Amino acid sequence: MATATKSTLSLPGTLHLYPTKEGSNPVFESADLSSSKVLIFLPGLFDGLGSVPYLTFLNYELEKMGWSLAQPHLSTAYKAFGRGSLQQDADEIEACVNFFKTARGKTEIVLMGHSTGCQQIMRYLTSEPARSKVDKVILQAPVSDREALASYPSFPPTFASLAAELYAAGQRDELVPGGKEAFAVDVTVYRAWSLACEGGDDDYFSLVSPLPLDQTFGKLPLSTPALFLFSSEDEHTPSASTTQPALLKAWEEAVPKELKFRGATVEGSHALKPEEGEERAKGWEKLGEEVGGWLRS
Structure with missing residues (x-):
């Protein structure tokens, strides 16, 4: 070995x-x-x-x-x-x-x-x-990612609902407010929804x-x-x-x-x-x- x-x-x-x-x-x-x-x-x-x-x-x-x-x-x-x-x-x-x-x-x-x-x-x-x-x-x-993020004390509790709301409104390519605080990097509405929301494209596991x-x-x-x-x-x-x-x-x-x-x-x-x-x-x-x-x- x-x-x-x-x-x-x-x-x-x-x-x-x-x-x-x-x-x-x-x-x-x-x-x-x-x-x-x-x-x-x-x-x-x-x-x-x-x-x-x-x-x-x-x-x-x-x-x-x-x-x-x-x-x-x-x-x-x-x-x-x-x-x-x-x-x-x-x-x-x-x-x-x-x-x-x-x-x-x-x-x-x-x-x-x-x-x-x-x-x-x-x-x-x-x-x-x-x-x-x-x-x-x-x-x-x-x-x-969704369940992990929800378990972190530092993750903003309203972030996922905001991302879902903006995604439903068709703003997928805009930067989501508070994204840098949630992820430490700028995040689009789409990627925030994909990672943090139920039914997001990353939500396999x-x-x-x-x-x-x-x-x-x-x-x-x-x-x-x-x-x-x-x-x-x-x-x-x-x-x-x-x-x-x-x-x-x-x-x-x-x-x-x-x-x-x-x-x-x-x-x-x-x-x-x-x-x-x-x-x-x-x-x-x-x-x-x-x-x-x-x-x-």
Whole structure:
């Protein structure tokens, strides 16, 4: 088992440019660059290249298995999510998938999402018409933004209702008042509604009144096996120990019966961040086992 330490935080690799509707975006490829197999990693809100704590560890695990790791830079990375959408993300992810199929000759492509990267994968897989096929998906730390935001003492209690009111009034592209106080960045009415309101486009993983499961999990393609990895101490999931099993049960009942679908739990926080003074988190070993087993299955 490779160990990511302070001396291995740099990742050798290649920075590519993949074409998008607006021009081109960078994507960093590392691990086994000669491999025909690539795992495309999609991080969460406020994240970007290399910002998820376990990525260096994951890189070396993939290298041992003969895979490359790709980290695309989406237009909504870091603090730019407030003016974006899952639709925009899915378009750019598809462009990245197509780049690796054609320009890089990859024959096996897996998407792995962390946090909002999980919503991006759900949007990608359930889009109509169907997008470019990927072989498998891994969703690590899927959480409901709506339920998480409502649980934060600092989140303005009337913000969601204001966003819903302005969205219903057709002001989707305007900046929502108070958005910077709620999210620490400027946010459009549309993205505020999508993240914070019942029925918003990001609302895949709520326990209470999510987007209709028959239109989300029920539409997952049979050709794309899906692994969901919860974080046992996820600080963004209220009552995680009871919420996560209930979510998994609901999703298992909603997915097509023929779909290869599995859920598991990895010990640790939302992003599996190491404790202060530690070089690796206790859950990384299990994460490596789950990811490696899924890729080999």
